Amino acid sequence: MEFSINHPIIFLIAGLLIAVVLAQSVYFLVKALRRSKQLGMDPKKIRKTITTAAIFTIAPAVAIVISIITLSKNLGLPLPWLRLSVVGSLSYETVAANNALNAMDQFLGSPIPLTAQQYLNVTIVMTVSIMMGIWLVPAIGKKLQNGMTKLGNRDAKWADTFQNSLFIGMIAAFLGYVFCDVSQLWTADKNGLIAKTAEEVVNGQQMDVTRYYPRTTGLVPVCVMAVSAITMILCGLLMRKPKLKWLSEYALPISLIVGMAAAIPITAALGQEVVR
Amino acid sequence: MKKNISYIDSVHRDGRIWNLSVMFLLLMFPVAIALIFRVAPDWGALLKGLIPTVAMYWTVGAIETVTFVPMLGAGGSYLSFVTGNISNLKLPCALNALEQNEVSANSEEGEVISTIAIATSSIVTTLIIVLGVVLIIPLTPILSAPALQPAFQQILPALFGGLGVAFVSKNWKIAIAPILLMLVLFIFVPALDSSMVGMMVPVSALFTIAIARIFYKKGVL
Numbered sequence: 001m002e003f004s005i006n007h008p009i010i011f012l013i014a015g016l017l018i019a020v021v022l023a024q025s026v027y028f029l030v031k032a033l034r035r036s037k038q039l040g041m042d043p044k045k046i047r048k049t050i051t052t053a054a055i056f057t058i059a060p061a062v063a064i065v066i067s068i069i070t071l072s073k074n075l076g077l078p079l080p081w082l083r084l085s086v087v088g089s090l091s092y093e094t095v096a097a098n099n100a101l102n103a104m105d106q107f108l109g110s111p112i113p114l115t116a117q118q119y120l121n122v123t124i125v126m127t128v129s130i131m132m133g134i135w136l137v138p139a140i141g142k143k144l145q146n147g148m149t150k151l152g153n154r155d156a157k158w159a160d161t162f163q164n165s166l167f168i169g170m171i172a173a174f175l176g177y178v179f180c181d182v183s184q185l186w187t188a189d190k191n192g193l194i195a196k197t198a199e200e201v202v203n204g205q206q207m208d209v210t211r212y213y214p215r216t217t218g219l220v221p222v223c224v225m226a227v228s229a230i231t232m233i234l235c236g237l238l239m240r241k242p243k244l245k246w247l248s249e250y251a252l253p254i255s256l257i258v259g260m261a262a263a264i265p266i267t268a269a270l271g272q273e274v275v276r
Numbered sequence: 277m278k279k280n281i282s283y284i285d286s287v288h289r290d291g292r293i294w295n296l297s298v299m300f301l302l303l304m305f306p307v308a309i310a311l312i313f314r315v316a317p318d319w320g321a322l323l324k325g326l327i328p329t330v331a332m333y334w335t336v337g338a339i340e341t342v343t344f345v346p347m348l349g350a351g352g353s354y355l356s357f358v359t360g361n362i363s364n365l366k367l368p369c370a371l372n373a374l375e376q377n378e379v380s381a382n383s384e385e386g387e388v389i390s391t392i393a394i395a396t397s398s399i400v401t402t403l404i405i406v407l408g409v410v411l412i413i414p415l416t417p418i419l420s421a422p423a424l425q426p427a428f429q430q431i432l433p434a435l436f437g438g439l440g441v442a443f444v445s446k447n448w449k450i451a452i453a454p455i456l457l458m459l460v461l462f463i464f465v466p467a468l469d470s471s472m473v474g475m476m477v478p479v480s481a482l483f484t485i486a487i488a489r490i491f492y493k494k495g496v497l
Contacts, residue, residue: 009312013305014310017329020301021358024298025359025395027290027294027377028391028395031287036389036493039384041388046392049307049396050393050396053369053372053373053392054397056368057400057401058400059431060364061359062408062419064361064401064417065290065409065415066428068409068412069412069416071310085402085405086302087357087359091471095329095332098334099277099326100325100326102325103320103321103324104318105478116315117315117317117318118318119330120306120317121317121318122311123309124322127302128326128330129329129330129333130337132333132337132341133340133357134298136337136338137295137341138291138292138305139315140342141341144346146355146378147346149284153316161492162441162488164488165485165487165488166346166481167371167381167443168444168484169482169483169485170347170367170480170481171440171443171444174363174432174476175328175440175458176461176463176473176480177473177476178433180470221432222433225437226437228438229440232442252438253370255438255441256438259435260427260431260434263434264424266426266428272430
Protein backbone atom coordinates (compact mmCIF):
# COMPACT_ATOMS: atom_id res chain seq x y z
CA MET A 1 0.00 0.00 0.00
CA GLU A 2 1.34 3.44 -0.88
CA PHE A 3 2.15 5.50 2.19
CA SER A 4 0.65 8.88 2.97
CA ILE A 5 0.62 10.69 6.35
CA ASN A 6 -3.15 11.11 5.99
CA HIS A 7 -3.92 7.62 4.67
CA PRO A 8 -7.51 6.61 5.54
CA ILE A 9 -6.28 3.41 7.17
CA ILE A 10 -4.15 5.40 9.67
CA PHE A 11 -7.28 7.42 10.50
CA LEU A 12 -9.16 4.18 11.06
CA ILE A 13 -6.52 2.71 13.42
CA ALA A 14 -6.16 5.98 15.34
CA GLY A 15 -9.96 6.22 15.61
CA LEU A 16 -10.23 2.67 16.99
CA LEU A 17 -7.54 3.31 19.63
CA ILE A 18 -9.20 6.57 20.67
CA ALA A 19 -12.53 4.72 20.94
CA VAL A 20 -10.91 2.27 23.40
CA VAL A 21 -9.54 5.13 25.52
CA LEU A 22 -12.98 6.79 25.44
CA ALA A 23 -14.53 3.48 26.53
CA GLN A 24 -12.16 3.36 29.52
CA SER A 25 -13.29 6.84 30.63
CA VAL A 26 -16.97 5.88 30.22
CA TYR A 27 -16.36 2.62 32.15
CA PHE A 28 -14.77 4.45 35.11
CA LEU A 29 -17.44 7.14 35.04
CA VAL A 30 -20.26 4.57 35.22
CA LYS A 31 -18.43 2.61 37.93
CA ALA A 32 -17.96 5.74 40.07
CA LEU A 33 -21.57 6.85 39.49
CA ARG A 34 -22.84 3.46 40.68
CA ARG A 35 -20.65 3.66 43.75
CA SER A 36 -21.91 7.17 44.50
CA LYS A 37 -25.46 5.77 44.59
CA GLN A 38 -24.42 2.95 46.93
CA LEU A 39 -22.76 5.48 49.21
CA GLY A 40 -25.96 7.56 49.21
CA MET A 41 -24.26 10.65 47.79
CA ASP A 42 -26.51 13.54 46.74
CA PRO A 43 -27.33 13.11 43.00
CA LYS A 44 -27.61 16.91 42.66
CA LYS A 45 -24.01 17.30 43.80
CA ILE A 46 -22.88 14.59 41.39
CA ARG A 47 -24.65 16.33 38.49
CA LYS A 48 -23.01 19.59 39.54
CA THR A 49 -19.59 17.89 39.55
CA ILE A 50 -20.14 16.58 36.02
CA THR A 51 -21.36 19.95 34.70
CA THR A 52 -18.46 21.87 36.22
CA ALA A 53 -15.85 19.38 34.98
CA ALA A 54 -17.33 19.46 31.47
CA ILE A 55 -17.49 23.26 31.23
CA PHE A 56 -14.05 23.70 32.77
CA THR A 57 -12.54 21.29 30.22
CA ILE A 58 -13.68 23.18 27.10
CA ALA A 59 -10.96 25.89 26.90
CA PRO A 60 -7.98 23.58 27.62
CA ALA A 61 -9.41 21.06 25.12
CA VAL A 62 -9.59 23.74 22.42
CA ALA A 63 -5.91 24.46 23.16
CA ILE A 64 -5.21 20.77 22.46
CA VAL A 65 -7.00 21.08 19.09
CA ILE A 66 -4.65 23.99 18.26
CA SER A 67 -1.68 21.74 19.08
CA ILE A 68 -3.06 19.11 16.70
CA ILE A 69 -3.36 21.71 13.94
CA THR A 70 0.28 22.73 14.56
CA LEU A 71 1.61 19.18 14.39
CA SER A 72 -0.62 18.07 11.52
CA LYS A 73 1.29 20.18 9.00
CA ASN A 74 4.16 17.68 9.04
CA LEU A 75 2.81 14.56 10.68
CA GLY A 76 -0.62 14.45 9.03
CA LEU A 77 -3.84 14.54 11.05
CA PRO A 78 -4.30 11.00 12.46
CA LEU A 79 -0.98 10.71 14.37
CA PRO A 80 -1.31 14.01 16.33
CA TRP A 81 -5.02 13.21 16.85
CA LEU A 82 -4.08 9.91 18.50
CA ARG A 83 -1.06 11.23 20.39
CA LEU A 84 -2.89 14.21 21.92
CA SER A 85 -6.00 12.17 22.74
CA VAL A 86 -3.82 9.94 24.92
CA VAL A 87 -1.00 10.95 27.25
CA GLY A 88 1.22 13.54 25.54
CA SER A 89 1.44 17.25 24.79
CA LEU A 90 2.54 19.60 22.03
CA SER A 91 5.97 20.09 23.60
CA TYR A 92 6.53 16.38 24.26
CA GLU A 93 5.43 15.28 20.78
CA THR A 94 7.56 18.00 19.15
CA VAL A 95 10.68 16.95 21.07
CA ALA A 96 10.01 13.24 20.41
CA ALA A 97 9.36 13.80 16.68
CA ASN A 98 12.44 15.98 16.26
CA ASN A 99 14.67 13.53 18.16
CA ALA A 100 13.45 10.75 15.86
CA LEU A 101 13.74 12.85 12.69
CA ASN A 102 17.07 14.54 13.42
CA ALA A 103 18.63 11.07 13.67
CA MET A 104 17.52 10.61 10.04
CA ASP A 105 18.59 14.09 8.82
CA GLN A 106 14.99 15.27 8.79
CA PHE A 107 13.08 17.77 10.98
CA LEU A 108 9.58 18.98 11.76
CA GLY A 109 8.70 21.77 9.35
CA SER A 110 10.86 20.36 6.58
CA PRO A 111 9.50 20.94 3.06
CA ILE A 112 10.43 17.33 2.15
CA PRO A 113 7.49 15.04 3.02
CA LEU A 114 8.12 12.19 5.47
CA THR A 115 8.76 8.72 4.10
CA ALA A 116 6.99 5.70 5.58
CA GLN A 117 10.17 4.71 7.41
CA GLN A 118 10.65 8.18 8.94
CA TYR A 119 6.98 8.21 9.97
CA LEU A 120 7.38 4.77 11.55
CA ASN A 121 10.44 5.88 13.55
CA VAL A 122 8.51 8.94 14.79
CA THR A 123 5.56 6.83 15.92
CA ILE A 124 7.83 4.40 17.81
CA VAL A 125 9.77 7.16 19.61
CA MET A 126 6.55 9.02 20.51
CA THR A 127 4.81 5.86 21.74
CA VAL A 128 7.62 4.24 23.73
CA SER A 129 9.06 7.36 25.36
CA ILE A 130 5.83 8.30 27.16
CA MET A 131 4.89 4.79 28.33
CA MET A 132 6.27 5.20 31.84
CA GLY A 133 3.12 6.44 33.59
CA ILE A 134 0.81 4.00 31.80
CA TRP A 135 2.60 0.93 33.23
CA LEU A 136 4.01 2.43 36.41
CA VAL A 137 0.54 3.26 37.78
CA PRO A 138 -0.60 -0.40 37.52
CA ALA A 139 2.76 -1.43 39.03
CA ILE A 140 2.95 0.87 42.07
CA GLY A 141 -0.36 2.80 42.14
CA LYS A 142 -1.98 0.45 44.65
CA LYS A 143 1.01 0.61 47.01
CA LEU A 144 1.05 4.40 46.90
CA GLN A 145 -2.70 4.58 47.53
CA ASN A 146 -2.50 2.02 50.36
CA GLY A 147 0.20 4.16 51.96
CA MET A 148 -2.23 7.07 51.99
CA THR A 149 -5.02 4.88 53.42
CA LYS A 150 -2.77 3.60 56.22
CA LEU A 151 -1.81 7.15 57.04
CA GLY A 152 -5.52 8.00 57.17
CA ASN A 153 -6.26 5.09 59.51
CA ARG A 154 -3.44 6.07 61.85
CA ASP A 155 -4.21 9.78 62.07
CA ALA A 156 -7.10 11.04 59.98
CA LYS A 157 -6.44 14.73 60.65
CA TRP A 158 -2.78 14.50 59.66
CA ALA A 159 -3.73 12.49 56.55
CA ASP A 160 -6.00 15.35 55.44
CA THR A 161 -3.29 17.91 56.14
CA PHE A 162 -0.78 15.73 54.25
CA GLN A 163 -3.12 15.59 51.25
CA ASN A 164 -3.72 19.35 51.32
CA SER A 165 0.06 19.86 51.55
CA LEU A 166 0.51 17.90 48.34
CA PHE A 167 -2.11 20.07 46.59
CA ILE A 168 -0.65 23.30 47.98
CA GLY A 169 2.85 22.14 47.00
CA MET A 170 1.75 21.65 43.41
CA ILE A 171 -0.10 24.98 43.27
CA ALA A 172 2.92 26.78 44.82
CA ALA A 173 5.23 25.32 42.14
CA PHE A 174 2.92 26.56 39.36
CA LEU A 175 2.53 29.97 41.00
CA GLY A 176 6.33 30.19 41.13
CA TYR A 177 6.54 29.21 37.47
CA VAL A 178 4.22 32.11 36.57
CA PHE A 179 6.98 34.43 37.84
CA CYS A 180 9.87 32.67 36.07
CA ASP A 181 10.49 35.47 33.53
CA VAL A 182 10.02 38.42 35.92
CA SER A 183 13.82 38.69 36.23
CA GLN A 184 13.82 40.02 32.64
CA LEU A 185 12.89 43.37 34.20
CA TRP A 186 16.51 43.77 35.35
CA THR A 187 18.32 41.45 32.93
CA ALA A 188 17.20 43.24 29.72
CA ASP A 189 19.82 44.94 27.51
CA LYS A 190 20.38 48.72 27.53
CA ASN A 191 17.51 49.20 25.07
CA GLY A 192 15.20 47.38 27.46
CA LEU A 193 14.91 44.35 25.18
CA ILE A 194 15.11 40.61 25.79
CA ALA A 195 16.49 38.38 23.02
CA LYS A 196 14.93 34.92 22.67
CA THR A 197 16.65 32.47 20.32
CA ALA A 198 14.78 29.36 19.18
CA GLU A 199 15.00 26.86 16.37
CA GLU A 200 12.60 27.77 13.57
CA VAL A 201 12.06 26.72 9.97
CA VAL A 202 12.81 29.54 7.53
CA ASN A 203 12.52 28.94 3.77
CA GLY A 204 12.60 25.19 4.36
CA GLN A 205 15.77 25.38 6.48
CA GLN A 206 16.03 24.60 10.20
CA MET A 207 17.89 27.49 11.86
CA ASP A 208 18.27 29.53 15.05
CA VAL A 209 16.15 32.67 14.93
CA THR A 210 16.44 35.48 17.49
CA ARG A 211 13.38 37.55 18.33
CA TYR A 212 13.22 40.60 20.62
CA TYR A 213 10.65 41.38 23.29
CA PRO A 214 10.24 44.24 25.79
CA ARG A 215 11.52 43.67 29.34
CA THR A 216 7.92 43.65 30.59
CA THR A 217 7.13 40.40 28.73
CA GLY A 218 7.73 38.39 31.91
CA LEU A 219 4.92 40.29 33.61
CA VAL A 220 2.28 39.00 31.15
CA PRO A 221 1.65 35.67 32.96
CA VAL A 222 1.76 37.44 36.34
CA CYS A 223 -0.94 39.92 35.25
CA VAL A 224 -3.04 37.13 33.70
CA MET A 225 -2.82 35.18 36.95
CA ALA A 226 -3.81 38.29 38.92
CA VAL A 227 -6.87 38.88 36.70
CA SER A 228 -7.92 35.25 37.14
CA ALA A 229 -7.38 35.40 40.92
CA ILE A 230 -9.39 38.65 41.24
CA THR A 231 -12.19 37.10 39.16
CA MET A 232 -12.24 34.11 41.51
CA ILE A 233 -12.40 36.41 44.56
CA LEU A 234 -15.30 38.37 42.98
CA CYS A 235 -17.13 35.10 42.24
CA GLY A 236 -16.55 34.06 45.86
CA LEU A 237 -18.05 37.32 47.14
CA LEU A 238 -21.03 37.14 44.76
CA MET A 239 -21.71 33.50 45.71
CA ARG A 240 -22.54 34.61 49.24
CA LYS A 241 -25.80 36.09 47.95
CA PRO A 242 -28.41 33.31 47.95
CA LYS A 243 -29.61 34.25 44.45
CA LEU A 244 -26.10 33.85 43.04
CA LYS A 245 -25.17 30.59 44.77
CA TRP A 246 -25.24 28.85 41.37
CA LEU A 247 -22.02 30.72 40.54
CA SER A 248 -20.04 28.21 42.61
CA GLU A 249 -20.38 25.70 39.77
CA TYR A 250 -18.87 28.10 37.28
CA ALA A 251 -16.34 30.04 39.36
CA LEU A 252 -13.25 28.19 38.12
CA PRO A 253 -14.26 28.07 34.42
CA ILE A 254 -15.22 31.77 34.59
CA SER A 255 -11.88 32.82 36.13
CA LEU A 256 -10.04 30.67 33.55
CA ILE A 257 -11.86 32.26 30.60
CA VAL A 258 -11.62 35.82 31.95
CA GLY A 259 -7.87 35.29 32.57
CA MET A 260 -7.36 33.91 29.05
CA ALA A 261 -9.36 36.76 27.47
CA ALA A 262 -7.37 39.31 29.47
CA ALA A 263 -4.14 37.75 28.13
CA ILE A 264 -4.88 39.26 24.69
CA PRO A 265 -4.76 42.99 25.70
CA ILE A 266 -2.12 42.31 28.39
CA THR A 267 0.22 40.67 25.84
CA ALA A 268 -0.41 43.55 23.40
CA ALA A 269 0.52 46.06 26.10
CA LEU A 270 3.47 44.31 27.75
CA GLY A 271 4.79 41.49 25.58
CA GLN A 272 4.49 42.42 21.89
CA GLU A 273 7.49 41.35 19.77
CA VAL A 274 9.76 44.30 18.84
CA VAL A 275 10.93 44.31 15.23
CA ARG A 276 14.52 45.56 15.00
CA MET B 277 -15.32 -14.28 46.72
CA LYS B 278 -16.35 -11.60 44.22
CA LYS B 279 -18.62 -9.91 46.75
CA ASN B 280 -15.78 -9.49 49.25
CA ILE B 281 -13.68 -7.28 47.03
CA SER B 282 -13.85 -3.61 48.12
CA TYR B 283 -14.61 -0.78 45.71
CA ILE B 284 -11.04 0.49 45.81
CA ASP B 285 -9.64 -2.99 45.17
CA SER B 286 -11.96 -3.39 42.19
CA VAL B 287 -10.80 0.00 40.85
CA HIS B 288 -7.18 -1.19 41.05
CA ARG B 289 -8.03 -4.52 39.39
CA ASP B 290 -9.99 -2.88 36.55
CA GLY B 291 -7.47 -0.06 36.21
CA ARG B 292 -4.61 -2.50 35.80
CA ILE B 293 -6.48 -4.45 33.13
CA TRP B 294 -7.46 -1.27 31.26
CA ASN B 295 -4.06 0.43 31.42
CA LEU B 296 -2.05 -2.61 30.42
CA SER B 297 -4.49 -3.32 27.56
CA VAL B 298 -4.32 0.29 26.35
CA MET B 299 -0.51 0.17 26.59
CA PHE B 300 -0.45 -2.98 24.46
CA LEU B 301 -2.82 -1.43 21.89
CA LEU B 302 -0.79 1.79 21.69
CA LEU B 303 2.37 -0.22 21.08
CA MET B 304 0.52 -2.02 18.27
CA PHE B 305 0.05 1.28 16.41
CA PRO B 306 3.62 1.39 15.02
CA VAL B 307 3.48 -2.37 14.43
CA ALA B 308 0.34 -1.88 12.31
CA ILE B 309 2.00 0.95 10.34
CA ALA B 310 5.02 -1.32 9.67
CA LEU B 311 2.85 -4.24 8.53
CA ILE B 312 0.37 -2.26 6.43
CA PHE B 313 2.95 -0.17 4.59
CA ARG B 314 5.54 -2.99 4.53
CA VAL B 315 8.27 -0.89 6.06
CA ALA B 316 10.89 -1.61 8.73
CA PRO B 317 12.28 1.00 11.13
CA ASP B 318 15.69 2.53 10.50
CA TRP B 319 17.11 0.74 13.57
CA GLY B 320 20.28 2.83 13.97
CA ALA B 321 18.38 6.13 13.78
CA LEU B 322 15.65 4.70 15.99
CA LEU B 323 18.12 3.98 18.78
CA LYS B 324 19.68 7.41 18.35
CA GLY B 325 16.27 9.09 18.59
CA LEU B 326 14.90 6.82 21.31
CA ILE B 327 17.73 6.96 23.89
CA PRO B 328 17.66 10.72 24.69
CA THR B 329 13.85 10.85 24.55
CA VAL B 330 13.33 7.81 26.78
CA ALA B 331 16.02 8.95 29.24
CA MET B 332 14.31 12.29 29.68
CA TYR B 333 10.64 11.36 29.63
CA TRP B 334 10.81 8.12 31.60
CA THR B 335 12.46 10.09 34.42
CA VAL B 336 9.77 12.77 34.22
CA GLY B 337 7.09 10.02 34.02
CA ALA B 338 8.41 8.25 37.14
CA ILE B 339 8.51 11.51 39.14
CA GLU B 340 5.02 12.45 37.93
CA THR B 341 3.62 9.05 38.89
CA VAL B 342 4.91 9.17 42.45
CA THR B 343 3.81 12.82 42.86
CA PHE B 344 0.42 12.73 41.20
CA VAL B 345 -1.02 9.31 42.17
CA PRO B 346 -1.63 10.30 45.83
CA MET B 347 -3.39 13.46 44.60
CA LEU B 348 -5.51 11.93 41.83
CA GLY B 349 -6.96 8.98 43.75
CA ALA B 350 -7.06 5.42 42.38
CA GLY B 351 -9.58 5.70 39.53
CA GLY B 352 -8.34 9.17 38.62
CA SER B 353 -4.73 7.94 38.37
CA TYR B 354 -5.44 5.06 35.98
CA LEU B 355 -7.47 7.38 33.74
CA SER B 356 -5.14 10.39 33.92
CA PHE B 357 -2.00 8.47 33.03
CA VAL B 358 -3.73 7.16 29.90
CA THR B 359 -5.46 10.36 28.81
CA GLY B 360 -2.71 12.83 29.78
CA ASN B 361 -2.87 16.61 30.41
CA ILE B 362 -2.61 15.98 34.15
CA SER B 363 -1.32 19.21 35.64
CA ASN B 364 -3.08 21.51 33.18
CA LEU B 365 -6.48 19.80 33.18
CA LYS B 366 -7.20 16.57 35.10
CA LEU B 367 -5.72 17.48 38.48
CA PRO B 368 -7.19 21.02 38.62
CA CYS B 369 -10.53 19.49 37.60
CA ALA B 370 -10.36 16.92 40.42
CA LEU B 371 -9.19 19.50 42.98
CA ASN B 372 -12.02 21.85 42.07
CA ALA B 373 -14.56 19.03 42.38
CA LEU B 374 -13.22 17.94 45.79
CA GLU B 375 -13.28 21.51 47.03
CA GLN B 376 -16.76 22.18 45.67
CA ASN B 377 -18.17 19.05 47.30
CA GLU B 378 -16.22 19.62 50.52
CA VAL B 379 -15.06 16.02 50.68
CA SER B 380 -11.65 14.78 51.74
CA ALA B 381 -9.50 13.29 48.99
CA ASN B 382 -8.72 10.42 51.38
CA SER B 383 -12.35 9.35 51.81
CA GLU B 384 -14.22 7.00 49.49
CA GLU B 385 -16.53 9.89 48.59
CA GLY B 386 -13.44 11.84 47.54
CA GLU B 387 -12.24 8.93 45.43
CA VAL B 388 -15.65 8.75 43.70
CA ILE B 389 -15.85 12.53 43.14
CA SER B 390 -12.35 12.81 41.68
CA THR B 391 -12.96 9.81 39.38
CA ILE B 392 -16.23 11.36 38.15
CA ALA B 393 -14.55 14.73 37.49
CA ILE B 394 -11.54 13.22 35.71
CA ALA B 395 -13.63 10.77 33.64
CA THR B 396 -15.99 13.56 32.57
CA SER B 397 -13.04 15.77 31.66
CA SER B 398 -11.44 12.94 29.64
CA ILE B 399 -14.67 12.23 27.75
CA VAL B 400 -15.29 15.92 26.97
CA THR B 401 -11.66 16.38 25.86
CA THR B 402 -11.82 13.38 23.53
CA LEU B 403 -15.12 14.55 22.03
CA ILE B 404 -13.92 18.15 21.51
CA ILE B 405 -10.78 16.82 19.82
CA VAL B 406 -12.91 14.60 17.53
CA LEU B 407 -15.03 17.65 16.67
CA GLY B 408 -11.85 19.67 16.05
CA VAL B 409 -10.43 16.99 13.75
CA VAL B 410 -13.70 16.68 11.79
CA LEU B 411 -14.00 20.46 11.44
CA ILE B 412 -10.28 21.13 11.03
CA ILE B 413 -10.61 22.90 7.67
CA PRO B 414 -13.09 25.60 8.77
CA LEU B 415 -11.54 25.78 12.27
CA THR B 416 -7.87 26.21 11.32
CA PRO B 417 -8.07 29.90 10.27
CA ILE B 418 -10.08 30.77 13.40
CA LEU B 419 -8.00 28.86 15.95
CA SER B 420 -4.69 29.80 14.34
CA ALA B 421 -5.58 33.52 14.26
CA PRO B 422 -2.59 35.42 15.73
CA ALA B 423 -4.95 37.61 17.78
CA LEU B 424 -6.13 34.58 19.79
CA GLN B 425 -2.73 32.99 20.45
CA PRO B 426 -1.91 34.94 23.66
CA ALA B 427 -5.10 33.56 25.25
CA PHE B 428 -4.06 29.97 24.64
CA GLN B 429 -0.43 30.62 25.60
CA GLN B 430 -1.53 31.85 29.02
CA ILE B 431 -3.81 28.96 30.03
CA LEU B 432 -1.66 27.89 32.99
CA PRO B 433 -1.49 31.33 34.68
CA ALA B 434 -5.22 31.81 34.04
CA LEU B 435 -5.92 28.41 35.58
CA PHE B 436 -3.66 28.59 38.62
CA GLY B 437 -4.77 32.15 39.49
CA GLY B 438 -8.32 30.96 40.16
CA LEU B 439 -7.35 27.61 41.62
CA GLY B 440 -4.70 29.27 43.82
CA VAL B 441 -7.24 31.61 45.41
CA ALA B 442 -9.64 28.75 46.13
CA PHE B 443 -7.00 26.54 47.76
CA VAL B 444 -4.61 29.00 49.33
CA SER B 445 -7.40 30.90 51.11
CA LYS B 446 -8.45 27.70 52.87
CA ASN B 447 -4.94 26.51 53.72
CA TRP B 448 -3.05 29.80 54.04
CA LYS B 449 -1.06 28.72 57.10
CA ILE B 450 0.75 25.97 55.20
CA ALA B 451 0.72 27.83 51.85
CA ILE B 452 2.73 30.99 52.62
CA ALA B 453 6.18 29.38 53.03
CA PRO B 454 6.11 27.15 49.91
CA ILE B 455 4.72 29.96 47.74
CA LEU B 456 7.51 32.30 48.93
CA LEU B 457 10.15 29.59 48.37
CA MET B 458 8.91 28.86 44.84
CA LEU B 459 8.69 32.58 43.98
CA VAL B 460 12.28 33.18 45.10
CA LEU B 461 13.55 30.08 43.27
CA PHE B 462 11.74 30.74 40.00
CA ILE B 463 12.59 34.47 39.97
CA PHE B 464 16.26 34.25 40.95
CA VAL B 465 17.45 30.89 39.56
CA PRO B 466 17.74 31.35 35.78
CA ALA B 467 17.87 27.59 35.14
CA LEU B 468 14.29 27.27 36.41
CA ASP B 469 12.08 27.92 33.41
CA SER B 470 8.76 26.60 32.12
CA SER B 471 10.25 23.16 31.35
CA MET B 472 11.32 22.72 34.99
CA VAL B 473 7.94 23.21 36.64
CA GLY B 474 7.14 19.47 36.59
CA MET B 475 10.39 18.74 38.43
CA MET B 476 9.70 21.44 41.01
CA VAL B 477 6.26 20.06 41.97
CA PRO B 478 7.70 17.22 44.13
CA VAL B 479 10.28 19.59 45.68
CA SER B 480 7.55 22.05 46.58
CA ALA B 481 5.23 19.26 47.81
CA LEU B 482 7.91 17.79 50.12
CA PHE B 483 8.72 21.24 51.50
CA THR B 484 5.02 21.91 52.17
CA ILE B 485 4.64 18.55 53.92
CA ALA B 486 7.65 19.35 56.14
CA ILE B 487 6.23 22.78 57.05
CA ALA B 488 2.79 21.27 57.67
CA ARG B 489 4.28 18.57 59.91
CA ILE B 490 6.07 21.15 62.06
CA PHE B 491 2.88 23.23 62.40
CA TYR B 492 0.83 20.09 63.09
CA LYS B 493 3.19 18.96 65.87
CA LYS B 494 3.12 22.44 67.41
CA GLY B 495 -0.68 22.45 67.27
CA VAL B 496 -0.80 25.48 64.94
CA LEU B 497 -3.13 23.75 62.44
